[in-house]
Amino acid sequence: MAFFDGTPMTEELTERSRHILEAIIDDYIESGDPVGSRTVVRRHNLSLSPATIRNVMADLEELGFLASPHTSAGRIPTEKGYRYYLDCLLQIRDLTRNEKRRIDAQCHSDGDLEHLLQETGKALSTLSNYAGIVMAPRFNTTVFRQIEFVRLSSGRILVIFVSQSGQVQNKLIESDPSLTQSDLEQITNYLNQTLSGLSIGEMRQRIAHEMQQEKALYDTLTRRALELSGAALEDDSAGKVFIEGASSFLDQPEFSDVEHMKRLFRAFEQKSTLIELLDRSQQAAGVQIFIGSQNNLSQIEGCSLVTASYRNQHGTIGTLGVIGPNRMPYSKVIPIVDYTARMISRLLETGHSKET
Amino acid sequence: MAFFDGTPMTEELTERSRHILEAIIDDYIESGDPVGSRTVVRRHNLSLSPATIRNVMADLEELGFLASPHTSAGRIPTEKGYRYYLDCLLQIRDLTRNEKRRIDAQCHSDGDLEHLLQETGKALSTLSNYAGIVMAPRFNTTVFRQIEFVRLSSGRILVIFVSQSGQVQNKLIESDPSLTQSDLEQITNYLNQTLSGLSIGEMRQRIAHEMQQEKALYDTLTRRALELSGAALEDDSAGKVFIEGASSFLDQPEFSDVEHMKRLFRAFEQKSTLIELLDRSQQAAGVQIFIGSQNNLSQIEGCSLVTASYRNQHGTIGTLGVIGPNRMPYSKVIPIVDYTARMISRLLETGHSKET
DNA sequence: ATTAGCACTCGCTGGAATAGAGTGCTAACG
DNA sequence: CGTTAGCACTCTATTCCAGCGAGTGCTAAT
Structure with a gap:
């Protein structure tokens, strides 16, 4: 570790x-x-x-x-x-069978990734008695399965991506109103055939590449397809973070200082600080521990963050963990985080939803 | 009012x-x-x-x-x-032009309803200096535009609903693995033609009705289509609630009592209490105010809730508001809530996304 | 190197004294 | 008769002080 x-x-x-x-x-x-x-x-x-x-x-x-x-x-x-x-x-305790069972039981989902991650956050919080924190995969790393276009009012198109794991992401784009429904269908088919199995990041590259290649594109539809999907992929949605059980901090004697408490909750609400921290942690493997202001994040002063990253079949995609006071029973929390990360990875690697 | x-x-x-x-x-x-x-x-x-x-x-x-x-x-x-x-x-103050502009500016969305509502919550919080709360429309009331099926692994199908306003809702269902892709396409076409423009609630009724009618269904596909969509609509996802700016409570002197504070934040995390309250408020029109334990909700004792419901072209669909201490500058908060609800209604009635 | 002994520091607790804000009552006033 | 000035009274919050207890650091003895 x-x-x-x-x-x-x-x-x-x-x-x-x-x-x-x-x-x-x-x-x-x-x-x-x-x-x-x-x-x-x-x-x-x-x-x-x-x-x-x-x-x-x-x-x-x-x-x-x-x-x-x-x-x-x-x-x-x-x-x-x-x-x-x-x-x-530190000597790390093993999880009891019971604890494992509780994690397993609480981390399940009816096909909705967001829901799964939120439940995972709750599980982390419940088991550790501190706040659970889960960062959702960056859009960039999700693996593409299928794309659908839905015409709303003229010129506005809703693009729906479905990832390999069943995650759905959608985006509204503006486009040429002259596109007909059948144009869209052809575009859909083309893209689904060409891009299936790539990650969004790879898709971007591929699209850029294709557009380069077929610069003087004979096939208008192909060009349009590339343009559309390019537009749809434009911005990389920032990592979403779920924080569950933040109120557990109110139980901690070291946070009886209201000012301190305020700063902390503000940081939780704002999230950007935490995203940065979790991002950093995503690079490394295994359980990582950030202690207090070690990372000169004065807002979460006095807090420690125990994290581990989780993965799907293509690699590391997100981070989860527990955030609590420096004075935390690490020997208990570390294996919880570790096991949960493995759990989630397993779920996301197979087909994502727990088999029942 | x-x-x-x-x-x-x-x-x-x-x-x-x-x-x-x-x-x-x-x-x-x-x-x-x-x-x-x-x-x-x-x-x-x-x-x-x-x-x-x-x-x-x-x-x-x-x-x-x-x-x-x-x-x-x-x-x-x-x-x-x-x-x-x-x-x-109480004499209610009017909003200044500036305040209106701030609300307008902060409540916009790139086509994602959830994001819009979350931003709205933040806006409510920022403007009022208390916590903003927004309850998302119940799935039941969204108006159907289009349905898509995506096959994941065999037997598991991801159903994607797109609402009139561009909201996307998805659900994983199990089904007969013998369904081919072209079966699905036909089903998709059938459903999109039959059901477009109905609310999810109406869809349910219609489906039940049709299944009754064509009991000894000659057309297997139609039957399957109805079964599938029926399964997909099965549960009415509970109202989702966004609470933004809860940390503002930490500024209130009346909540220096840690125990009280704890109960409050727990209630925010759990949300069910609030959902109940917001649900109740959704029945009535205009701004409503719930004061303290008037509704014997001991968890949010000492708190008042100023709410208003918002609507789309089909009727009332959700509720938003501000939650703060009883001691709240109502003359300021009420018009904020009122105006914001109208704002959101306007957005959701037209085409949902703000024209730029 | 370890330990017993001891003086010292410092925060915490509890009680007494004090100040201040505000009330309720009574009697006077127009 | 409603209104008001005056006053005694109540209650809280603050301050101050003493005593207690926990724990330290130092020194000298083992």
Whole structure:
């Protein structure tokens, strides 16, 4: 499992320091309170005294793994601390059969991709108790199966694309009003034969290429067909993002700060920030974790994002994950995200709808 | 403009009491603080002393229009107070040209109804500074223009409906795998000729009727066509609701109570409560206002909903509005909702997409 | 290297005092 | 008789202070 940060972080920590760091972070994740030296010995019965722990903790603070909110509180992990924890210490739990079953059960769809992804988001949220986030495939990457034209009022044509997986995308274009219905039918046939099985991206290239080739096109219809489909493919619809269960943040004590909360929800509503982040994550394989303001996204400060990308038979097409506070039970959330991504990939690779 | 509550509320209030009630509610809406007798005289230079005002206020409290949070605070309006205010006192502001222009500008769409409605929600939110809410037309009420069938893997067929307004709705159905492509084409032609111009609801009836008629159907294809379309229309997809700008609630002082906030956001996520409420509002014409727990919806306690329904050429098809705290500048919000509903109706009646 | 001991820091809690806003009542006024 | 000035009273919010408890860092002893 490859995590985001490039730096390997093989900081020289003694075995003991690492144990203590892990213990502290575990405790903090569970309780949410700064953890002190006494707590560490009590809960992880190490054969050491609080004083010793204190020395180690001071060292860890010096190295930037821990911080103290104030003198007389315990320590809390810094982002660097979390990073190290995730990269070197974390042991990932397996999902129970029951959890798998719950994911399987909740992620199904009656043929509508959007609905499937939304349900997936809800599943992620329900299982993790944080917010689920799913980015829909970019139009560009969907694989073309069929195209249909529907004439609305004169000159306006509704173009309907059906993807291999049954996803439907439609677009309104303006065109030459002189096109007859039978023209359209011929165009439809031509395009369906020529382009079936290509991704939208490939289609674009192909169309550009063909138009180049047959520049002095003898066949008016072919030219028109290419023009039409070209127009229809013009803009790449921005990735759509579903966020489900955002209200779970209201349960988190660290977000009792209203201002902070506001910024967060604004970011959720606006989505562009998240799209950018998810896009970045789509490049890599496996589960990735973005921690807090690591990516100088001040709006979602204090939040971590656990993501994984999902794929269809042609490659990676989207990203999903869970967004919650830095203080998140990663050992639980990571396998949920991982499994869900695989699940969705499986669904989209076969025929998309779950067999019943 | 007809408001929700049936009771006409011609409570015997003297001219003076009404003025004072209005002044208090106006003040409270503006400031959010309980308003005291001194404030009333100061801000609405009545030629009366605070003591007199106090007497009137005590009366208004007795009658249930006002309440005092505690002895030494001013008065705040009760729900009954708001109701009376809305029914008898409120003077509705007109929209400025600029506001109209902003609504016009923000509500446009590139042929995708869903997108249009979502933008409308955003517009409502932006203009009102509260949350915008839009309920999409029930599938049942859309007017059919065209149907297309796309074969996916054997036996599974994607049915695409295009509505008169260019809205696309699709559905996956299972069917007899022996249907050939040309069968499908014939079926398509038959259905498009027979059913064009009907609403989905009417289609259902027509199909049931035809199937009755031609019970011992000589024409297998016709029967199949009817079966297929029947299956495709089977369930009435529940109303979809868009809520935009929910984070505006975080700005409201009355929602500093986290528990309250949580309930509210949960209700927004779940949506069913709101759908019910919007459904109810769709029956009536004009702007309607639901106040607080008047409709014993404890989840959205303290919230008011200002709605209006929108229509296409066949009748009322959906509802939109603004949801905010009871303490809302109704005189500003009502015309926004009203105008927006008319706007959308105009768009959906003509050809749906804004001419450019 | 580890640990016990200890002084010190700092936030949190609870109670007392205070200030301020607003009411309700009473008695006076036109 | 309606209106108003005056006043005592109530209740909240704020501030201040003391005491508690948790936890630290340092030092000296083991």
